[in-house]
Amino acid sequence: MTDNPGFLLYLFGFVLLIGPLVFVHELGHYAAGRWFGIKAEAFSIGFGREIAGFTDKRGTRWKFGWLPLGGYVKFAGDMNPAGQPTPEWLSLPAAERAQTFQAKPLWQRAIVVAAGPVTNFIVAILILGVFAGIYGEAKIPPVAGSIEAGTPAAAAGLKPGDRFVAIGGRPVDSFEDMMRFTSLRAGMPVRIDYVRDGRAASTDAVIGRLVEKDRFGNESSRGYLGVAGTDEVVRTPVAWWQAPLVGFKRTVSLVKTMIDGLGQLVMGRVPVSELGGPLRIAKISGEMLSLGFEQFVIMAALISINLGFINLLPVPVLDGGHLLFYAVEAVRRKPVEPEVMEWAFRGGMIAILALMLLVTFNDLGAFGVWRNLAGLIG
Template sequence: MTQNPGFLLTILAFALVLGPLVFLHELGHYFVGRWFGVKAEAFSVGFGREIFGVTDRRGTRWKFGWLPLGGYVRFAGDMNPASQPDAQWLELPAAERARTFQAKPVWQRALIVAAGPVTNFIIAILIFAAFAMILGVDRTPATVGGVLANSPAAEAGLSAGDRIVSMDGRSMESFKDLANFTVLRPAETVSVTYRHDGELRKTSLTLATIHERDRFGNEFSRGQIGIAPGAPVYQPVGVLQALPAGVQMTRDTLGWMLDGLGQIVTGRRSVDELGGPIRIAKISGEQLSLGLPALISLIAVISINLGFINLLPVPMLDGGHLFFYAIEAIRRKPVEPQVMEWAFRGGLAAILALFLLVTINDLGSLGVWHSLAGLIG
């Protein structure tokens, strides 16, 4: 029987996931900007018309917009999406102009822009570090504890006690590494290097495809090698070891995400797996219904997503700004305004096209297109 977390719980979970992450992302920009003496004119959670807000003693307007799908911090002098100064900026008094974003050297502007995505990665690191202190770090070795009959592992000759060293040349430090590698590769043929009774051996096998449906009705396919782990090993960590563990877990999660994205780009996985705000809301509601730890884990993963996406060298995103700042640093002069304008128009078009695609996918995951086809048929 399919479980549904309900509309209100989904909206609450979505707000708990996206709201704090957007706020902290923009707060990263804000604090580094303040550090370099840049005046922030507005700090908004959400876009569109202001619902309510307050102006602080520094002249910054803190507000909430009616469309809670993002946010922004607007610095003085940052007068357009391309962050290019205009005639109004040149007319400002010298003292006031010195406090604007565009008056700062390129390295300071780059640090202000990079602070948002970096904050997202820091959030994930801290969450994973907290889990590491509470639960310990999974150190279960990539050793075969048992082999399923008629599985790819059985057909390849693997047996209990074998230690998986690498798959397709990628080192398997733990059983979790092995599981994350195989789950993304249904029906793919992979090379396996393993140690049997101290002897290093190599083989190849084709991973099985397992079709599953979770308690919420989500259907997905995953790869399976057909082995079970040995006894689980969880290493307790203290405060000093927790932070490196958080960094490692964040790096592993990012690598898993890049793996999946690479498979979509190369056509090995369907583009239908790309999701947007609607799917994030749906998953948020599902995870909250499983408990607060599940939701917090999702927050860490979404935070890594936000950090990575914002660093892509696409105009309109933080990474697009950093790309042009890198060019400016090399050329020792800013990119021409008309070039920036056309680049940001193209970036906006690309973002809108991607938003349309993921919205179509999101509605499909909710069964909207299937229901419409049934009505038309």
């Protein structure tokens, strides 16, 4: 028996989650553009046909699209997918051209592009900082509370009370460090350094794979050793002036975990079936909302970090792709040729569409669509 929040809560949770996060991302672009005197022609939350909107006194059209899967800011002068000047741009009066995106120096354009992902990180830092200020900073010591029989930890000779020092050559400061490392490395042989009865020791283990289901019926797999932590939780109060720093550290830690996870995915240690898209986000957002507002807000921080991180990947079409070409332009001291940019952006668009098809396939599997179809056919 699994809990099911229902379709309406999935939909409400998704809109409540994605809408504000996309808004603050695009608001970052918009604010940086305004700072540098760039005119914004449109600010859209969602894609497709406009269902509501208004035009402000600066001539910016603020609107909502019918497909709430993203958004965009369209700056004056940004006239093609590659962001290259066109004859139409060159024919503009000088005063109008000065307010366009392409008229600005390279460093200003780079800041405008980077401002969106940076804003997502700032939102996460603020959320995690506020929670740290309210609840303090909790940490479980890196000590084995129990060892499950028949697991890699038992085979490696680990015992309750062992204090872990490092795993796979990486220092361990908390039990969470152990979990983060092992969860991404199923099947990987590792060396574990620990202290037992005041004496340093080490052992080798092969991280196993554990398939789990949560209360909502979501199935996932992760690497595991078979070590459970102790019941001890060290909770340190956090002063309000320290809270932003704690939020920053947590955000950096999560970004490192994402980079680590991406590397493990590329090396094949994390199956592509673990990748999720909008449908799975909608499902999880509804589930987190059913668990309470605090759980939902924490998830919003995690998704905000994901949005910032993904948008900084050096893939044409994404913000990181633009920044990559700006870096090349800075080195060459001239823009990349329009033809090269156009082909790169076409390739980037194909890659993004292929990824969307993959994650949608995975999402439908998470909803049990393929299993039900197989049952009907069988």
